Amino acid sequence: MSDKKLIDANLAVGFVAKRSGVKVSTLHFYESKGLIRSWRNNGNQRRYKPDVLRRIAVIKAAQTMGITLEDIKQTLGTLPEQRTPTKQDWAALSKVWQTQLDERIQYMQRLRERVNGCIGCGCLSMAKCPIYNKDDYLGEEHSGAVLLERE
Amino acid sequence: MSDKKLIDANLAVGFVAKRSGVKVSTLHFYESKGLIRSWRNNGNQRRYKPDVLRRIAVIKAAQTMGITLEDIKQTLGTLPEQRTPTKQDWAALSKVWQTQLDERIQYMQRLRERVNGCIGCGCLSMAKCPIYNKDDYLGEEHSGAVLLERE
DNA sequence: GTAAAACCTCAAGCTAACTTTAGGTCAACA
DNA sequence: TGTTGACCTAAAGTTAGCTTGAGGTTTTAC
Numbered sequence: 001m002s003d004k005k006l007i008d009a010n011l012a013v014g015f016v017a018k019r020s021g022v023k024v025s026t027l028h029f030y031e032s033k034g035l036i037r038s039w040r041n042n043g044n045q046r047r048y049k050p051d052v053l054r055r056i057a058v059i060k061a062a063q064t065m066g067i068t069l070e071d072i073k074q075t076l077g078t079l080p081e082q083r084t085p086t087k088q089d090w091a092a093l094s095k096v097w098q099t100q101l102d103e104r105i106q107y108m109q110r111l112r113e114r115v116n117g118c119i120g121c122g123c124l125s126m127a128k129c130p131i132y133n134k135d136d137y138l139g140e141e142h143s144g145a146v147l148l149e150r151e
Numbered sequence: 152m153s154d155k156k157l158i159d160a161n162l163a164v165g166f167v168a169k170r171s172g173v174k175v176s177t178l179h180f181y182e183s184k185g186l187i188r189s190w191r192n193n194g195n196q197r198r199y200k201p202d203v204l205r206r207i208a209v210i211k212a213a214q215t216m217g218i219t220l221e222d223i224k225q226t227l228g229t230l231p232e233q234r235t236p237t238k239q240d241w242a243a244l245s246k247v248w249q250t251q252l253d254e255r256i257q258y259m260q261r262l263r264e265r266v267n268g269c270i271g272c273g274c275l276s277m278a279k280c281p282i283y284n285k286d287d288y289l290g291e292e293h294s295g296a297v298l299l300e301r302e
Numbered sequence: 303g304t305a306a307a308a309c310c311t312c313a314a315g316c317t318a319a320c321t322t323t324a325g326g327t328c329a330a331c332a
Numbered sequence: 333t334g335t336t337g338a339c340c341t342a343a344a345g346t347t348a349g350c351t352t353g354a355g356g357t358t359t360t361a362c
Contacts, residue, residue: 014308024309025351033349043358045309065262069349098266105259108252111216115249165338175339176321184319194328196339220319 010047013038020056027056035059035073051084058093065101161198164189171207178207186210186224202235209244216252 017024030036031046036055038046055076062072075096079085168175181187182197187206189197206227213223226247230236 012308023351026349028311029350041358043309045358061266063349065259065266094266098263101259101263101266105256105263108216108256108259112249112252112256115212115216115245115252163338174321177319179341180320194339196328214319 009050010039010041011050011052013046013048016048016052016056020053020060022056022060030056030059033069033073035069035076049084054085054090058090062093062097065097066104067097067100071100160201161190161192162201162203164197164199167199167203167207171204171211173207173211181207181210181220184220184224186220186227200235205236205241209241213244213248216248217255218248218251 011019013024013027017027020027022030027036027046031038036048036052036059038048038052041047058076059069059072062075063069067075075093078092078096079089162170164175164178168178171178173181178187178197182189187199187203187210189199189203192198209227210220210223213226214220218226226244229243229247230240
């Protein structure tokens with residue numbers, strides 16, 4: 001029964017999959033990437049500690065924020081290895097990602113303003129568009145640029 | 152000379168590549184995806200109209216906004232086929248993408264607020280976290296949920 | 303005890319957006 | 333005229349984040 005599983009605090013992969021809403025194959029995959037851990041029973045089957053569920057929730061939440069698995073792995077790496085992470089530990093992670101999210105939002109807003117400018121001027125060209133040309137970059141060969149600009 | 156190329160208004164692929172800052176292979180790729188067009192000269196080499204440069208700039212700008220090539224293709228499809236697109240035509244595209252960008256920003260901001268809440272409560276769990284649980288979803292199997300929640 | 307359900311590994315497949323490679327043709331210039 | 337450099341096609345490779353499939357073992361349930 002699942003009650004037994006819970007009391008023993010070692011969860012089978014199928015149970016974790018159902019609970020977390022991710023597929024078994026995804027759990028295998030996350031493990032292969034070092035995002036989650038498990039140990040094996042006598043029959044070589046994976047067993048998980050219950051806090052893997054929180055870990056998966058956090059992974060999914062971070063992904064929703066646009067963080068890559070690699071970055072998530074890095075940040076998860078700051079969690080304590082020995083003890084089960086506390087609320088504070090998890091909260092620290094949220095803070096890291098919130099900062100990244102903030103940056104992303106600000107970037108998008110700057111972009112938005114530029115697009116705004118472009119709606120007015122219709123300037124979208126390789127040479128002048130502020131959206132594309134962060135650094136006023138022009139191709140290596142400048143000859144004939146004036147003619148092109150006129151197009 | 153490149154001046155000749157410009158006056159003739161048929162640009163070779165290498166020239167377009169240099170000017171737009173994308174690789175020749177990318178131009179081939181975009182063409183295969185129907186994002187840009189070219190015709191061939193006698194020797195089977197690609198030739199482009201100068202406005203391909205603006206088109207590429209727009210593609211790149213849209214990508215910066217997080218729009219997929221497929222969506223970009225759709226939106227570019229609203230440009231007039233017969234005549235060279237005008238400022239107004241291009242401006243209409245910016246407007247479409249600006250709207251999408253707006254939505255994206257709002258989504259991120261809502262996310263940010265939720266993460267904010269989570270920093271306070273440290274609640275990041277599969278069952279309760281507002282970041283992950285848009286619809287208060289729990290796995291299919293509910294037995295033992297209370298025990299798990301306590302973890 | 304046996305059959306179905308769950309689990310295992312390893313390899314290959316998938317999508318997006320390209321890049322790289324290989325083998326060959328065309329164009330520009332001295 | 334010859335030799336670079338630019339161009340051509342088609343196919344395979346790349347990264348992220350998984351999923352699917354094949355073939356075999358373990359657990360669970362009756």
